[in-house]
Amino acid sequence: MNIYAIILAAGKGTRMKSLDQSHSKVSHPILGMSLVQYVLRALKPIQPTETFAIVGFGGEVTTQLVQDSAKVVWQHEQKGTGHAVQQVAPFLSGKEGTTIVLCGDTPLLTSQTLSSLLDEHIQNKHDLTVLTCIIDQPKGYGRIVRDKKGLVDRIVEQADATLEEQGIREVNTGVYVFNNRLLFEQLVHLSGNNKQGELYLTDVIKMFKNKGYHVGASILPDSREMLGINDRVQLSEATKIMKLRINRDLMLSGVTIEDPDNTYIGPEVVIGQDSVIRPGTRILGKTTLGKANVVGPETSIENTLIGDNNTIVKSQIVDCHIGNDNQIGPFTHLRGHCEIGNKTRVGNFVEMKNGHLYDGVKAAHLTYIGDCTIGENTNIGCGTITANYDGKHKYHTEIGKNVFVGSGSTLIAPITLADNSFVAAGSTLTTDVGEDDLAIARARQENKIGYAKVLKAKINSK
Ligand code: UD1
Numbered sequence: 006m007n008i009y010a011i012i013l014a015a016g017k018g019t020r021m022k023s024l025d026q027s028h029s030k031v032s033h034p035i036l037g038m039s040l041v042q043y044v045l046r047a048l049k050p051i052q053p054t055e056t057f058a059i060v061g062f063g064g065e066v067t068t069q070l071v072q073d074s075a076k077v078v079w080q081h082e083q084k085g086t087g088h089a090v091q092q093v094a095p096f097l098s099g100k101e102g103t104t105i106v107l108c109g110d111t112p113l114l115t116s117q118t119l120s121s122l123l124d125e126h127i128q129n130k131h132d133l134t135v136l137t138c139i140i141d142q143p144k145g146y147g148r149i150v151r152d153k154k155g156l157v158d159r160i161v162e163q164a165d166a167t168l169e170e171q172g173i174r175e176v177n178t179g180v181y182v183f184n185n186r187l188l189f190e191q192l193v194h195l196s197g198n199n200k201q202g203e204l205y206l207t208d209v210i211k212m213f214k215n216k217g218y219h220v221g222a223s224i225l226p227d228s229r230e231m232l233g234i235n236d237r238v239q240l241s242e243a244t245k246i247m248k249l250r251i252n253r254d255l256m257l258s259g260v261t262i263e264d265p266d267n268t269y270i271g272p273e274v275v276i277g278q279d280s281v282i283r284p285g286t287r288i289l290g291k292t293t294l295g296k297a298n299v300v301g302p303e304t305s306i307e308n309t310l311i312g313d314n315n316t317i318v319k320s321q322i323v324d325c326h327i328g329n330d331n332q333i334g335p336f337t338h339l340r341g342h343c344e345i346g347n348k349t350r351v352g353n354f355v356e357m358k359n360g361h362l363y364d365g366v367k368a369a370h371l372t373y374i375g376d377c378t379i380g381e382n383t384n385i386g387c388g389t390i391t392a393n394y395d396g397k398h399k400y401h402t403e404i405g406k407n408v409f410v411g412s413g414s415t416l417i418a419p420i421t422l423a424d425n426s427f428v429a430a431g432s433t434l435t436t437d438v439g440e441d442d443l444a445i446a447r448a449r450q451e452n453k454i455g456y457a458k459v460l461k462a463k464i465n466s467k
């Protein structure tokens with residue numbers, strides 16, 4: 006049987022108070038991933054035959070986020086949730102199948118909830134199943150009105166509810182499963198005869214009832230899952246819940262997280278067993294960490310591939326590859342496109358961009374490495390700078406194996422230091438150094454005997 010999914014993501018999101026009018030609500034991120042992508046991710050295990058995302062307000066941005074996993078359908082004017090689903094009629098009208106409808110602003114819904122809702126719908130041969138929830142503060146949500154037999158009769162929106170109806174604590178989560186053909190048959194009959202003048206998807210419930218179709222409800226036990234993001238307070242609440250959910254899963258899989266309240270790990274991050282994550286650490290994007298790494302405190306890593314047994318302390322790393330058994334930090338900044346082998350030591354205040362360190366390299370303190378390759382077991386002294394930029398172009402520095410670069414050296418690229426070469430401390434190099442050669446490029450020292458006394462006397466007499 007065909008399963009279709011429709012994600013409603015065209016709404017305005019006025020309460021997010023964005024400066025940029027094209028900044029759609031569902032594009033706001035939680036731990037590096039947008040709200041609507043969480044919804045797509047929750048749908049994935051269900052393997053819908055086809056997924057549709059309704060975009061409108063800020064639709065260009067939303068399209069970028071969803072187009073890999075969903076067919077984008079535009080709703081140019083936002084005339085309500087029923088009107089939003091009507092936009093898919095050209096694709097789905099008349100087709101047999103089961104359609105799940107959900108909102109793009111509910112990132113906490115889980116795959117388990119969606120698949121058990123689908124199962125319930127199919128097993129009970131329902132024509133429509135609404136996911137409901139019983140909550141203490143139902144204000145703002147559509148209320149589930151049940152008949153004398155306790156069966157769902159209709160949904161009444163907050164704006165249209167009588168005082169008595171407002172007292173109902175069972176609410177509509179905004180997730181539904183429909184018999185596809187019947188849904189589109191009824192959708193054409195919607196009218197905007199309500200307080201907001203909108204076409205409500207929720208009115209379809211009563212229409213199904215009137216036709217004698219089989220309508221059921223499934224009650225969501227954990228109300229946190231239905232949290233819809235309308236403002237930035239709810240965004241932070243959802244972030245908190247998501248953060249603890251991700252951290253908990255990692256801990257149960259064998260990762261130590263010393264302070265889960267204060268550790269921010271994205272949904273796509275993979276971390277191997279016996280790794281330890283210290284407080285104040287953010288690991289986001291498509292980052293994979295192997296086994297037995299110690300990361301943090303206060304470390305930030307994004308889109309980076311990391312092997313096993315590394316120690317990374319108080320550092321920032323973006324878009325890099327790191328092997329095994331390395332010691333990084335504190336205060337190392339790997340700014341992107343760095344490749345680090347095994348057993349290296351990259352230390353305090355070392356900044357690196359576009360650098361490739363082979364195994365055993367040491368760059369332990371106060372160094373800038375840019376556009377540079379460094380061979381095995383080379384030692385980069387404190388305060389070394391690769392001068393890779395002339396104000397217009399970037400140039401490469403090539404350093405061989407077992408090279409010793411003395412402290413305080415400036416290597417003006419393009420330049421090559423061959424294997425086993427030696428650079429005297431304080432040198433500024435502009436030409437290549439051959440294999441086994443020593444380079445010294447600084448003024449020779451001159452000591453004036455006893456002259457310190459003379460100089461001091463001169464200064465004091467002024
Ligand atoms: C809706 C439900 C309400 C439910 C609540 C759950 C209706 C009429 N009401 O109310 O019963 O309790 O969700 O959160 O459906 N959207 C569009 N196009 C539109 C309007 C909305 O795509 O023209 C999208 C929004 O982007 C959003 C979703 O539909 O993702 C829900 O719309 P919203 O305006 O937030 O509906 P609620 O008033 O919260």
Ligand code: CA
Nearest residue numbers: 110233234235
């Ligand atoms: Ca909403």
